Amino acid sequence: MSRLRAVLIGAALLMLAIAPSVPRSFARLFDGQCFSNKVFILVPPLSPKPAPAGAIAQACTNAVAFDPSNGTMAVASGAVFGKLSISIYHPPYSSASVPAVTFTPAALRHPRQIAWDGRGNFWIADDLARKVYEFRAPFFVASKPAAANSSAMQPIGLAIDPVHRLMFVGDEGGARTCAAIPCRVLVLRAPYTGAPVATIPLGNSTPAALAVDTRGRLFVGIENGDLKGRIKIYAPPFVTGQTAAYTLNAGDGVMSLAFDPAQNLYAQLFSTGGVVAFNGPIAGSMAAPSVRLGCPRGVMCRKKNWAGLAFGP
Secondary structure, eight states, X not given: OOHHHHHHHHHHHHHHHHSOOOOSOOOEEEEEEGGGTEEEEEOSXXXXXXXXXXXXXXXXXXXXXXXXXXXXEEEEEOTTTSOOEEEEEOSSOSTTOOOSEEEOOTTOSOEEEEEEOSSSOEEEEETTTTEEEEEOSSOOTTOOOSEEEOOSSSEEEEEEETTXXXXXXXXXXXXXXXXXXXXXXXXXXXXXXXXXXXXXEEETOOEEEEEEOTTOOEEEEEOSSXXXXXXXXXXSXXXXXXXXXXXXXXXXXXXXXXXXXXXXXXXXXXXXXOEEEEOSSOOSOBSSOSEEEEXXXXXXXXXXXXXXXXXXX
């Protein structure tokens, strides 16, 4: 074997050793609770008030999301206390997990939701900055937005379909009351910096939580307004003025949504931070959740506990 070839093979093995491993499944539920300053790790099968298998220390969490390609976790903190930051973690995850890097870009004012684009980069909806920002890997302490979209007046909900390369932005419409412009969901095509290709109207109802299932359907969780507590389901192709195909009733304002591998849908609620679930795959409207999990065992949930709900490795 030549010396050059040996060096190249050695370097490749070293990179494999230090790179984050690709997870086998995203079966565990990561439940961020702001006032506990933790992201709880819950292992299925889940029952009411599930006992955490671990808890990652993290200042007031308001968004959790995983890169679908390798299980990297991004956490946005500081929704209440003003200590805005983005932390990046690599698997495996346990109570001993610490961030690989934490950065606090000056552009951020109130990060509400995170969505990975399937290419190792993620976007953050910031309702006070009135922009959706893109952050590109690799991530550093000095990371800054690489791009932005300012189509929404106050972006709050966010989801990306990495297969069809569509971004969905929930817009509060201005003044947090949907007063300047009615609440809506904007649909954007990659690279997500242009104008919306479709607008889904929601009147005075705030689309705080968005998620996309494996069929490319959009699930919109409503925090406030006439539709408070409802989850509206929209099927592609997405067009302006589209109406929902189905409606789920979570019973309280919805702050975050997440699908497990079996396509059961989990919703985190406004009043307590507790979690409810709808058995899937969803095939029609549902008047109530299939199960009410509440908060993890030993956790005191509080009103407006912000959010952070995602399935990861």
